[in-house]
Amino acid sequence: xxxxxxxxxxxxxxxxxxxxxxxxxxxxxxxxxxxxxxxxxxxxxxxxxxxxxxxxxxxxxxxxxxxxxxxxxxxxxxxxxxxxxxxxxxxxxxxxxxxxxxxxxxxxxxxxxxxxxxxxxxxxxxxxxxxxxxxxxxxxxxxxxxxxxxxxxxxxxxxxxxxxxxxxxxxxxxxxxxxxxxxxxxxxxxxxxxxxxxxxxxxxxxxxxxxxxxxxxxxxxxxxxxxx
Amino acid sequence: xxxxxxxxxxxxxxxxxxxxxxxxxxxxxxxxxxxxxxxxxxxxxxxxxxxxxxxxxxxxxxxxxxxxxxxxxxxxxxxxxxxxxxxxxxxxxxxxxxxxxxxxxxxxxxxxxxxxxxxxxxxxxxxxxxxxxxxxxxxxxxxxxxxxxxxxxxxxxxxxxxxxxxxxxxxxxxxxxxxxxxxxxxxxxxxxxxxxxxxxxxxxxxxxxxxxxxxxxxxxxxxxxxxxxxxxxxxxxxxxxxxxxxxxxxxxxxxxxxxxxxxxxxxxxxxxxxxxxxxxxxxxxxxxxxxxxxxxxxxxxxxxxxxxxxxxxxxxxxxxxxxxxxxxxxxxxxxxxxxxx
Amino acid sequence: xxxxxxxxxxxxxxxxxxxxxxxxxxxxxxxxxxxxxxxxxxxxxxxxxxxxxxxxxxxxxxxxxxxxxxxxxxxxxxxxxxxxxxxxxxxxxxxxxxxxxxxxxxxxxxxxxxxxxxxxxxxxxxxxxxxxxxxxxxxxxxxxxxxxxxxxxxxxxxxxxxxxxxxxxxxxxxxxxxxxxxxxxxxxxxxxxxxxxxxxxxxxxxxxxxxxxxxxxxxxxxxxxxxxxxxxxxxxxxxxxxxxxxxxxxxxxxxxxxxxxxxxxxxxxxxxxxxxxxxxxxxxxx
Numbered sequence: 029x030x031x032x033x034x035x036x037x038x039x040x041x042x043x044x045x046x047x048x049x050x051x052x053x054x055x056x057x058x059x060x061x062x063x064x065x066x067x068x069x070x071x072x073x074x075x076x077x078x079x080x081x082x083x084x085x086x087x088x089x090x091x092x093x094x095x096x097x098x099x100x101x102x103x104x105x106x107x108x109x110x111x112x113x114x115x116x117x118x119x120x121x122x123x124x125x126x127x128x129x130x131x132x133x134x135x136x137x138x139x140x141x142x143x144x145x146x147x148x149x150x151x152x153x154x155x156x157x158x159x160x161x162x163x164x165x166x167x168x169x170x171x172x173x174x175x176x177x178x179x180x181x182x183x184x185x186x187x188x189x190x191x192x193x194x195x196x197x198x199x200x201x202x203x204x205x206x207x208x209x210x211x212x213x214x215x216x217x218x219x220x221x222x223x224x225x226x227x228x229x230x231x232x233x234x235x236x237x238x239x240x241x242x243x244x245x246x247x248x249x250x251x252x253x254x255x256x
Numbered sequence: 257x258x259x260x261x262x263x264x265x266x267x268x269x270x271x272x273x274x275x276x277x278x279x280x281x282x283x284x285x286x287x288x289x290x291x292x293x294x295x296x297x298x299x300x301x302x303x304x305x306x307x308x309x310x311x312x313x314x315x316x317x318x319x320x321x322x323x324x325x326x327x328x329x330x331x332x333x334x335x336x337x338x339x340x341x342x343x344x345x346x347x348x349x350x351x352x353x354x355x356x357x358x359x360x361x362x363x364x365x366x367x368x369x370x371x372x373x374x375x376x377x378x379x380x381x382x383x384x385x386x387x388x389x390x391x392x393x394x395x396x397x398x399x400x401x402x403x404x405x406x407x408x409x410x411x412x413x414x415x416x417x418x419x420x421x422x423x424x425x426x427x428x429x430x431x432x433x434x435x436x437x438x439x440x441x442x443x444x445x446x447x448x449x450x451x452x453x454x455x456x457x458x459x460x461x462x463x464x465x466x467x468x469x470x471x472x473x474x475x476x477x478x479x480x481x482x483x484x485x486x487x488x489x490x491x492x493x494x495x496x497x498x499x500x501x502x503x504x505x506x507x508x509x510x511x512x513x514x515x516x517x518x519x520x521x522x523x524x525x526x527x528x529x530x531x532x533x534x535x536x537x538x539x540x541x542x543x544x545x546x547x548x549x550x551x552x553x554x555x556x557x558x559x560x561x562x563x564x565x566x567x568x569x570x571x572x573x574x575x576x577x578x579x580x581x582x583x584x585x586x587x588x589x590x591x592x593x594x595x596x597x
Numbered sequence: 598x599x600x601x602x603x604x605x606x607x608x609x610x611x612x613x614x615x616x617x618x619x620x621x622x623x624x625x626x627x628x629x630x631x632x633x634x635x636x637x638x639x640x641x642x643x644x645x646x647x648x649x650x651x652x653x654x655x656x657x658x659x660x661x662x663x664x665x666x667x668x669x670x671x672x673x674x675x676x677x678x679x680x681x682x683x684x685x686x687x688x689x690x691x692x693x694x695x696x697x698x699x700x701x702x703x704x705x706x707x708x709x710x711x712x713x714x715x716x717x718x719x720x721x722x723x724x725x726x727x728x729x730x731x732x733x734x735x736x737x738x739x740x741x742x743x744x745x746x747x748x749x750x751x752x753x754x755x756x757x758x759x760x761x762x763x764x765x766x767x768x769x770x771x772x773x774x775x776x777x778x779x780x781x782x783x784x785x786x787x788x789x790x791x792x793x794x795x796x797x798x799x800x801x802x803x804x805x806x807x808x809x810x811x812x813x814x815x816x817x818x819x820x821x822x823x824x825x826x827x828x829x830x831x832x833x834x835x836x837x838x839x840x841x842x843x844x845x846x847x848x849x850x851x852x853x854x855x856x857x858x859x860x861x862x863x864x865x866x867x868x869x870x871x872x873x874x875x876x877x878x879x880x881x882x883x
Contacts, residue, residue, distance in 0.1 A: 081771055104777035116772040118765045129761050130776050171776065319687075366872065373632060374871045377826055381868045384819060385861050392857035500819070504694060511691055553706040560706065563699025567678070570691045 032057040038086035049233040065230035109172035113183040119157025130171035162193035273418035290417040297424035304431040306509040306525030314515030316447040322383030324502035326476040330483020356480030364472040387498040401494035514576025599730035610736035612844025613743030617798035618821035621791020627767040627831020634693040637814025638700040643667040643796025667796020675788035704811035712808035767831035
């Protein structure tokens with residue numbers, strides 16, 4: 029299967045910490061690839077490094093284009109959608125304004141977005157800061173799905189959400205990933221299992237496992253420090 | 257710089273009033289003439305001010321826009337005590353010392369409750385209030401300033417300019433000595449750490465607030481002392497030393513020389529003060545008067561040249577002039593920053 | 598009663614000037630994290646530009662020239678001095694400090710440090726009777742101009758795409774770039790807006806005070822800082838309210854207490870707000 033995103037020797041230092049120590053992996057051109065690891069392993073930093081939001085060395089090739097020399101906005105204009113860990117919605121702007129800001133293409137996919145997230149249409153005039161956690165997550169995903177992207181980077185979309193909402197988010201991701209390859213950071217293994225079998229596991233800034241998600245609980249505990 | 261080298265420089269500086277060396281263009285007369293000594297003394301005093309400012313800004317990482325307040329406090333307190341209230345010099349000096357301790361303690365305790373830009377603005381606010389008070393009160397002489405009436409005999413009169421020079425030198429030596437010593441001490445290392453990694457300091461169980469306050473008070477006290485020397489040097493106090501422009505001048509000196517480096521602020525203070533004083537004289541000289549307007553006009557303003565120089569330094573030489581030392585073998589010691597804890 | 602009216606309108610007039618300077622400063626700091634000391638220079642350029650062209654052109658055109666000069670200078674400064682230092686806020690601040698000193702010195706070199714008298718247009722020199730008070734018309738000029746700029750800014754921020762970018766960028770600059778938007782264009786834009794507004798303040802101040810000096814920007818800048826802090830960085834409405842407050846406090850305190858008390862009160866108000874609520878009245882929390 030062709031590789032869409034190839035990360036090689038990605039190295040990030042912030043403050044005095046060596047957060048990523050030569051991370052290498054590839055994301056194929058379809059389906060979901062999950063990026064797993066304990067807290068502090070460097071998962072979020074990896075996504076941010078791909079987008080150029082943190083200074084990094086190494087190589088990041090997306091569909092053949094080297095990204096490390098480009099500014100963030102140019103990287104995103106390579107048609108990469110991003111839903112960050114803290115949602116990143118602009119609290120002072122309305123839901124509609126948040127979406128409008130995210131428009132990149134000439135014909136943004138509002139039909140798709142409103143079909144997936146009907147609440148965003150009814151709450152269009154509401155200030156995003158007054159939305160619930162789940163609604164903000166929907167908005168963050170909507171922004172990423174609004175444009176015709178070639179890849180999605182999604183960071184812990186189910187964090188802090190009620191179980192019912194988690195299921196909804198997983199369903200949305202499943203649907204999105206059917207057409208757009210996705211690199212997903214996620215701690216909830218049930219969600220991961222539902223979406224994919226392909227994982228990259230980080231530990232202390234290094235890749236320690238790539239391939240299938242192990243089924244044995246012991247192996248999982250070693251890799252991730254948690255049970256299934 | 258090695259200690260022996262420091263001693264050599266000190267001896268050279270101390271010996272200057274004894275030489276009749278003439279440096280045409282650089283100094284208004286022979287080195288030991290009152291005019292030249294006055295200029296040199298001013299450079300030394302401002303170098304001292306710059307070093308006190310660097311302790312705060314370059315070393316502890318506190319950007320203050322109100323440092324002038326303490327210089328003015330020293331100058332005006334002694335001046336008012338002697339000239340208006342007719343207290344003797346010993347009492348006046350004691351008052352200045354008290355003010356130099358209590359004022360920064362009170363103001364710093366309040367200002368240091370916020371950080372960064374907010375701190376800078378609060379210090380600016382306090383200094384501005386001081387400036388307004390000085391301008392509007394009658395006891396301070398208002399806009400015209402206050403001339404010092406009872407100058408102690410050893411430093412009175414043009415003939416004793418050499419003594420004023422040595423006083424300024426002594427002040428600089430004391431400031432440099434105290435600041436360098438304090439930076440090497442335990443609190444000094446905490447100050448440096450506060451600039452780099454405040455969390456580490458807190459984790460060690462130390463209170464960042466207390467250490468910052470210590471740095472603030474020490475820096476202000478030394479500046480107040482310098483204010484007294486400044487008073488003697490100029491024979492009076494003017495409101496100009498209360499302004500934020502004065503503090504900005506100290507900031508420029510520090511950055512020009514190299515903030516946080518060992519000798520940067522000192523060099524910056526001497527160079528800036530020298531240029532500021534001498535360039536003003538250059539503007540009136542016949543050489544400049546003959547130039548076409550496009551050149552003559554900018555050159556006639558020392559602040560233009562200094563401002564432009566400052567912008568160039570910030571752009572291309574962020575380590576200041578001391579940072580240049582890294583590239584010149586003999587001067588490598590100048591750029592050496594303080595060793596980390 | 599007539600004193601009250603006069604004091605209020607004068608205070609609001611002063612507040613209008615503060616708002617014009619502070620609005621740009623607030624946006625620049627809120628969006629780009631730059632504490633722009635050169636803002637006083639933009640004001641001075643506007644003042645001298647208005648005065649200089651005002652000797653040959655009708656008043657509105659002269660003010661327009663002053664505003665254009667301020668805007669152009671601001672854009673040049675942003676492109677050549679601020680943008681290259683992106684990501685290094687301390688050096689950006691220092692550069693603006695040096696630029697302000699050099700620029701003001703240059704103005705002194707060309708036009709001297711003595712106050713340059715500026716002629717008032719005839720209708721601004723007149724007065725209007727309002728509620729028993731005789732109010733000089735220039736107060737209304739200032740207030741009117743500030744209200745117009747306030748309306749224009751709000752329209753820009755709420756209705757235009759780049760206004761949206763600015764509002765979002767004030768909240769979270771890096772997220773804006775993560776949406777594929779080159780936020781640096783917004784930086785240049787707020788500098789241009791700030792420069793224009795400050796230059797307008799300079800042109801109007803020239804009329805209001807009757808004379809200008811190169812250092813005019815310095816005093817105004819201090820009060821603009823106060824207004825920005827009290828009103829909250831990045832908030833235009835906050836700046837407007839704070840400017841009105843500061844202007845009124847200054848006028849009333851100076852009149853009922855003593856000269857100087859007004860300025861001191863404004864400055865103390867700054868300190869109090871910073872200590873109690875570092876984010877200002879309407880801005881981001883701390």
